[in-house]
Structures are given as C-alpha cells and as structure tokens.
Amino acid sequence: MGKRLRVVDVERCVDCLLCAFACARRFGGGGLAKSAIAVRSVGGMERGFVVVVCRACEDPPCLAVCPVGAIRKVEVGVRVDADRCIGCSMCVEACAIGAVQWDAVERKPVICVHCGLCAQYCPHSVLAHEEV
Template sequence: MPIKLIVKNQDRCMNCATCVFVCSRELRGVLSVKHSAIRISRSGVGFKVTVCSGCEEPDCASACPYEALKPRSGGGVELLNPEKCEKCENRPCLNACSLKALQWDDERKRPIICIECGVCAKFCPHEVLYYGEDV
C-alpha cells in the first residue's frame, strides 16, 4: 500500500488551520493561506478541510492540455513543466477536480500541488488529516 495523505476524520476539524500554514511553510518557506495547498471552509455545524485526494488516475492531469501535470506514482500529480502553465488561461486542471482541491498561485501562474510530504498531518491535533497507508 502506498503512503498518502487522507482526510480521515473530517468532522473533527476545529479550524485551527495549522495544516494550512505548515503546508505553505513547506511549499514556499512562508506562512500564508494563498501559498498553501490546503483550504478550510465552514460546513454544516463544523468545518471542512480540502486537500488533494492523491488520485491514481487524476482528472486534473487528464485535463491539462500542455502535459504540464503528470500523474505521480503512488497517487496525485507532479508539475513537470510549470512554465507551460503561464500561458494557460482557463485553468482546466482546477475545474477538472470535483473536490476543488487544486489551488492557483496567482503570482507564479501555476497550480499549487500537494507534494504529499505529510507535514500537515503531523500537526493535526485531531487526526482529521492522516498520512499513512490508505486502508
């Protein structure tokens, strides 16, 4: 079984947003929401955390007209040719993800890709996020 990030206990989220900030720290070396691959929103009586599902056959990669996004072995995607994203106007990768888990980096004009590092799960106090075998 490959190791991956999964949302294990969605309803336990308190919106401490530690995952959001440590993610931006890993990806870009700063603390921010806009550089993070994770979003939290209100949902019913609680909160909903949205992360990349690490799909085996990712719709976002299939939708990429420039072959910039490629499926990664073990699930999810990697961004191989980010310079190709700069001229992409419609962002089909973002629209292709039904979960809306892909975010857009306005400054660098490319999608923000989850690198499956698992740091977010390490700092999740309620095991909403879990990094391990997908059972």
C-alpha cells in the same frame, strides 16, 4: 508503496488552519498563497468543516485536461511542472472536489504532493499520512 494523505475524522476539525499554514511553509515562508490544502465551513462554522485536499485519483481529471502536459502522475498523486504550466487554470475547474488550489501570486495551480507535513501539524488528529 508511498504514503497518501487522508482526512480521517473531519468532525474533529476546529478550523485552525494549521494544516494549510504547514503546507505553505514547505516553500520556506509564511502565509497561505502556496497551500495545497483548504478548510471550508459547511454553511456556518457551527455546522462543521470540510477539509479539501487531493485524493490522489487513479485517473486524475486535472492531468487529463491540462492542455500543455504540465501535470504528470507519480506514485501517489500528481506533480505540476511550473515551467511548462501556462496558468490557464483548467485543472482547477476539472477537480470535482476543488482540491486544485490556485496561487494567485504566481498564477499557478497548487496540488498536494502527499508529503504529510500538514498531518504532523494537525493538533486534533483530523489528518493522517498513511501507507497506500
């Protein structure tokens, strides 16, 4: 089986965003437009954070709502066919935890591919890349 990304101890998150920057570097450059993982504070930084990333649903709502069939299921998670995608952003709305990110530059969804690069760059062991 493949590996899935998992948030194992969110209490250790310090909001450094190294996970998000690592994710964006998959495409070679820097910045955050292409990051599939996000960190948000829970009502003030002192209250801690949530790490928002694809949970690799059994029955993915993002796939179900896509009007052009641009999202397909793979062994762990989904893949977006950027050529087929029309940029309607319905997948963004469909994900209950908000794990479908939006690349405002390309106007396409960005969804985690469970490669585990972010976990390699998490200095505080918040994330793990585990066998499913």
